[in-house]
Amino acid sequence: xxxxxxxxxxxxxxxxxxxxxxxxxxxxxxxxxxxxxxxxxxxxxxxxxxxxxxxxxxxxxxxxxxxxxxxxxxxxxxxxxxxxxxxxxxxxxxxxxxxxxxxxxxxxxxxxxxxxxxxxxxxxxxxxxxxxxxxxxxxxxxxxxxxxxxxxxxxxxxxxxxxxxxxxxxxxxxxxxxxxxxxxxxxxxxxxxxxxxxxxxxxxxxxxxxxxxxxxxxxxxxxxxxxxxxxxxxxxxxxxxxxxxxxxxxxxxxxxxxxxxxxxxx
Numbered sequence: 230x231x232x233x234x235x236x237x238x239x240x241x242x243x244x245x246x247x248x249x250x251x252x253x254x255x256x257x258x259x260x261x262x263x264x265x266x267x268x269x270x271x272x273x274x275x276x277x278x279x280x281x282x283x284x285x286x287x288x289x290x291x292x293x294x295x296x297x298x299x300x301x302x303x304x305x306x307x308x309x310x311x312x313x314x315x316x317x318x319x320x321x322x323x324x325x326x327x328x329x330x331x332x333x334x335x336x337x338x339x340x341x342x343x344x345x346x347x348x349x350x351x352x353x354x355x356x357x358x359x360x361x362x363x364x365x366x367x368x369x370x371x372x373x374x375x376x377x378x379x380x381x382x383x384x385x386x387x388x389x390x391x392x393x394x395x396x397x398x399x400x401x402x403x404x405x406x407x408x409x410x411x412x413x414x415x416x417x418x419x420x421x422x423x424x425x426x427x428x429x430x431x432x433x434x435x436x437x438x439x440x441x442x443x444x445x446x447x448x449x450x451x452x453x454x455x456x457x458x459x460x461x462x463x464x465x466x467x468x469x470x471x472x473x474x475x476x477x478x479x480x481x482x483x484x485x486x487x488x489x490x491x492x493x494x495x
Contacts, residue, residue, distance in 0.1 A: 233264055
């Protein structure tokens with residue numbers, strides 16, 4: 230598996246995330262890639278002491294999520310599983326990457342995450358959230374926001390905090406002109422299902438530290454969101470992030486005609 234972690238600033242948070250990987254993964258056959266999206270002080274490989282292969286990509290501007298996914302996938306094409314994770318995700322479960330690999334033994338599984346929903350309404354709002362958030366370092370416990378998941382369960386949507394794709398699914402994804410934050414994960418999930426693959430949520434114990442890469446750096450990120458809106462002729466009102474959310478919601482609605490409201494596996 231190759232796992233990419235897009236990062237903009239938030240050095241300490243990214244270090245905590247990578248250190249949690251060092252404590253929990255089976256390092257054999259794993260490549261981790263930090264995608265530095267134009268941090269003022271560039272990330273350095275020497276900052277991390279890890280038991281797995283670590284690579285670094287530097288972008289000269291904040292590229293959001295879709296460009297890093299493409300960059301990650303192109304690095305080592307022999308990896309059959311391509312994953313992308315927020316840099317504010319803390320992992321606790323030992324050898325969780327082996328559970329991810331085992332899940333893809335299901336030939337119909339195209340995408341899985343560590344948090345997801347087995348039902349949505351037509352506006353894209355989650356009806357049931359499924360996760361194994363511990364809640365000790367993050368903003369929510371699994372029981373507080375939905376259902377704790379112990380195995381692999383069907384999903385209709387996967388949260389962007391962690392997404393793993395079967396490489397064969399990637400050509401079905403639209404990697405261009407997706408919002409840099411919000412809805413890109415649901416759009417990709419819709420495309421995966423449209424291509425005939427299943428989605429799933431895997432019960433891996435973790436914490437999403439919670440908006441550490443967005444709200445905590447809103448002032449730093451705002452110029453990037455404004456630039457993104459300007460390049461597409463989108464009025465950044467009432468705020469650039471609100472405009473991005475609205476753009477993502479509109480893109481998701483393009484798939485609403487076929488997008489299932491509830492996950493069911495045969």
